Amino acid sequence: MDNESKKKTPAVCGRHRYCQSYPLNAIIEISKAAGREVQLENLLKVIIDKTSELMDADRCTIFICDETANELWSYVAIGIDMDEIRFPLGAGIAGDVALTRKTANVPDAYEDTRFNAEFDTRTGYRTKSLLCCPMVNVEGRLIGVLQAINKNTGSQFDEDDETLIEYLAGYSAIAIERAFLTDRYVEYKKNQQIMDLAREIQMNMLPVDFSSICGNSDAEVYAFISAAADVGGDFYDFFFIRENVLCFAIGDVSGKGVPAALFMAVAKTLFSSIAREGASPGQILHRLNQELSRANEMMMFVTIFVGILDTVSGAFIYSNGGHNSPYILNCDGTIETLAAAAGPAVGLMNTAHYTEDMATLKRDSIMFLYTDGIDEAKDKTGRMFTVPRLEDVLRNIAADSLQGVSDKVLSEVAGFTAGAPQSDDITILSVRLNGGLSKGRTYVTSVECEIKSIPVILNILGEVLQDQGYDNHFSFDVKVAVDEACTNIINYSCTGNGKIEISIENNNRAFIVAIKYPGQRFAPDDASTPDIDSPLEQRRIGGLGIFFMKQLMNKIDYVHTNGVNVLTMTKYSEVKNP
Amino acid sequence: MKFDAKKEEGATLIFDYRTQNDTLIITMSGSMDSYTAPEFTRAIDEKLAEGHGKFIVNLDNLNHLSSAGLRSILVVLKKITGSQKKMYFVSANEDVNRIFKMAGVYNSMFTVYESEEDVFKLQS
Numbered sequence: 001m002d003n004e005s006k007k008k009t010p011a012v013c014g015r016h017r018y019c020q021s022y023p024l025n026a027i028i029e030i031s032k033a034a035g036r037e038v039q040l041e042n043l044l045k046v047i048i049d050k051t052s053e054l055m056d057a058d059r060c061t062i063f064i065c066d067e068t069a070n071e072l073w074s075y076v077a078i079g080i081d082m083d084e085i086r087f088p089l090g091a092g093i094a095g096d097v098a099l100t101r102k103t104a105n106v107p108d109a110y111e112d113t114r115f116n117a118e119f120d121t122r123t124g125y126r127t128k129s130l131l132c133c134p135m136v137n138v139e140g141r142l143i144g145v146l147q148a149i150n151k152n153t154g155s156q157f158d159e160d161d162e163t164l165i166e167y168l169a170g171y172s173a174i175a176i177e178r179a180f181l182t183d184r185y186v187e188y189k190k191n192q193q194i195m196d197l198a199r200e201i202q203m204n205m206l207p208v209d210f211s212s213i214c215g216n217s218d219a220e221v222y223a224f225i226s227a228a229a230d231v232g233g234d235f236y237d238f239f240f241i242r243e244n245v246l247c248f249a250i251g252d253v254s255g256k257g258v259p260a261a262l263f264m265a266v267a268k269t270l271f272s273s274i275a276r277e278g279a280s281p282g283q284i285l286h287r288l289n290q291e292l293s294r295a296n297e298m299m300m301f302v303t304i305f306v307g308i309l310d311t312v313s314g315a316f317i318y319s320n321g322g323h324n325s326p327y328i329l330n331c332d333g334t335i336e337t338l339a340a341a342a343g344p345a346v347g348l349m350n351t352a353h354y355t356e357d358m359a360t361l362k363r364d365s366i367m368f369l370y371t372d373g374i375d376e377a378k379d380k381t382g383r384m385f386t387v388p389r390l391e392d393v394l395r396n397i398a399a400d401s402l403q404g405v406s407d408k409v410l411s412e413v414a415g416f417t418a419g420a421p422q423s424d425d426i427t428i429l430s431v432r433l434n435g436g437l438s439k440g441r442t443y444v445t446s447v448e449c450e451i452k453s454i455p456v457i458l459n460i461l462g463e464v465l466q467d468q469g470y471d472n473h474f475s476f477d478v479k480v481a482v483d484e485a486c487t488n489i490i491n492y493s494c495t496g497n498g499k500i501e502i503s504i505e506n507n508n509r510a511f512i513v514a515i516k517y518p519g520q521r522f523a524p525d526d527a528s529t530p531d532i533d534s535p536l537e538q539r540r541i542g543g544l545g546i547f548f549m550k551q552l553m554n555k556i557d558y559v560h561t562n563g564v565n566v567l568t569m570t571k572y573s574e575v576k577n578p
Numbered sequence: 579m580k581f582d583a584k585k586e587e588g589a590t591l592i593f594d595y596r597t598q599n600d601t602l603i604i605t606m607s608g609s610m611d612s613y614t615a616p617e618f619t620r621a622i623d624e625k626l627a628e629g630h631g632k633f634i635v636n637l638d639n640l641n642h643l644s645s646a647g648l649r650s651i652l653v654v655l656k657k658i659t660g661s662q663k664k665m666y667f668v669s670a671n672e673d674v675n676r677i678f679k680m681a682g683v684y685n686s687m688f689t690v691y692e693s694e695e696d697v698f699k700l701q702s
Contacts, residue, residue: 451612451613452613453613454611454612454613455590455609455611455613455614458611458642459590472641472673473672473673476641476642476673477673479642480642480643480644480677483611483612483642483644483646484644487611487612487645487646544645544648544649544681545644545645545646547680548644548645548677548680548681
């Protein structure tokens with residue numbers, strides 16, 4: 001039977017394909033299915049059924065274009081199982097149609113050189129006539145190929161069939177693309193929910209009750225964290241290790257998304273458990289690094305700054321694992337950078353070494369810590385906010401509350417980025433010790449490194465103690481402790497060599513003596529606790545003095561950096577001081 | 579507030595001697611710190627050389643005592659007991675006694691009596 005005779009077949013209304021309403025019905029069915037079926041598989045089934053019916057074809061196949069792999073794929077029935085078959089664009093008749101985007105009407109597949117008989121071999125089916133049409137969306141993107149096989153009437157497909165399948169392919173392209181988009185949207189929503197949940201868990205790990213710190217001491221803490229669209233890895237933490245000793249940290253985990261969130265959770269948990277054991281900042285980073293670098297095949301890391309602050313004396317020991325240097329904002333508008341004790345980011349090399357340094361947080365000065373979401377905040381042209389710009393903002397910042405300082409910085413950043421999307425987490429942590437010196441003075445003196453300086457030191461100390469209104473017992477204790485400390489320093493650390501600088505500070509909570517001296521390290525803990533039961537002559541030299549120091553003072557801190565030692569002794573004033 | 583260290587120079591442990599019966603009463607005032615502590619040993623050596631055998635050390639005006647001071651007291655005591663001499667400590671203030679107690683020597687290595695009278699009563 002040739003094409004001519006086929007065309008002249010009279011139109012019969014009702015179920016006949018030439019009845020105007022019949023293809024329309026099929027198209028309406030496909031449109032309806034596109035709106036109804038969320039699952040691509042179900043939609044494909046409707047298209048296949050309707051196309052087969054309308055084209056009077058024995059079978060129908062839909063090939064979907066996989067743009068990333070440059071392949072066409074389809075589900076085919078092999079025996080009773082559905083299997084996915086794939087082939088490259090260009091292979092076979094369907095592949096050729098996909099490339100040329102031209103409908104192919106093939107009377108006998110086996111006569112066509114493009115035909116790939118492998119499907120017939122695998123499925124046990126015998127292909128003869130074949131009508132193959134590209135499915136292209138409105139933007140001209142190839143969605144796939146719609147193929148009708150074996151005309152039921154035994155003849156080949158004709159020109160009317162070609163017109164019809166092109167109609168159907170157009171509608172199917174829209175329907176399939178819509179199903180894909182829906183699918184992707186559902187997937188996206190699901191991911192979004194997972195991300196939101198991860199973010200929520202992350203945020204719940206961070207302390208938000210700033211009043212608990214205020215209630216306990218003069219220390220005041222404020223934190224702000226703003227997550228970028230993806231789950232990031234910023235975190236902060238603060239807690240009292242013991243009375244008057246505040247530990248705090250700020251950190252930023254490499255990368256984004258769920259891996260960063262997981263790594264952050266581990267880092268944060270490890271950090272607080274190590275810190276709560278009473279380790280020093282350098283020890284904390286050392287141990288955290290040991291733990292995180294173990295089996296870290298993803299090579300993730302965290303930058304983290306850890307500080308331990310004596311909220312009475314303001315003595316502050318810190319260590320930095322690759323994080324942005326924090327600042328101290330002084331009341332006179334100047335800023336200091338805490339740039340020392342800088343080690344590598346934590347988690348990469350288990351051989352990394354973390355040093356410590358010491359600073360003093362004066363009353364009413366503000367310690368400002370932040371993550372690189374601030375200095376690397378970008379405007380629409382990609383320019384960064386930068387550290388110098390942050391320093392300009394912090395200098396002479398006119399805000400008297402911690403939140404005020406934080407808000408001011410954030411508004412400057414927002415003004416700079418001017419609506420460009422936030423690309424990274426932004427975190428700010430600030431700490432302040434309230435209540436200035438009761439008499440607003442720090443006493444500083446320096447003496448020669450000789451034993452004959454001891455009475456000089458004691459006389460000065462006695463005057464200051466009296467001047468500040470301390471009673472004889474309090475003064476006695478401080479003087480004995482300072483005598484012991486200086487005697488040990490002079491005898492064992494810097495004999496006859498250089499000067500000892502003594503600074504005395506009195507605030508509304510404590511009397512603090514800081515002794516700065518050159519020479520080799522001499523820490524109070526280097527001497528073992530003396531055995532007070534053995535004859536004095538047999539006891540370790542210096543041991544008894546250190547024992548006295550510890551008994552008479554509330555707190556002794558020691559730090560050694562760059563050949564300079566600083567020993568800080570604190571005695572709490574309690575009610576004795578006005 | 580900057581202090582002029584120079585004007586504060588000089589020893590601040592002062593000894594005052596008087597004799598009652600056959601006993602030398604030494605009143606020690608000021609600060610027994612690591613710089614002044616050896617002076618106590620020196621002073622007692624001098625008095626032993628002069629032939630004194632019985633001592634009362636009055637600590638009433640001692641307002642500072644460090645471990646160096648305590649060490650010098652114990653060195654002296656060892657010398658005294660080794661040479662069959664006698665030394666009594668009296669009138670130490672609350673803070674000084676606290677140091678003795680902290681070091682574990684109070685009423686164990688030596689006794690601190692209330693007053694000079696208590697020592698004389700004990701001897702009679």
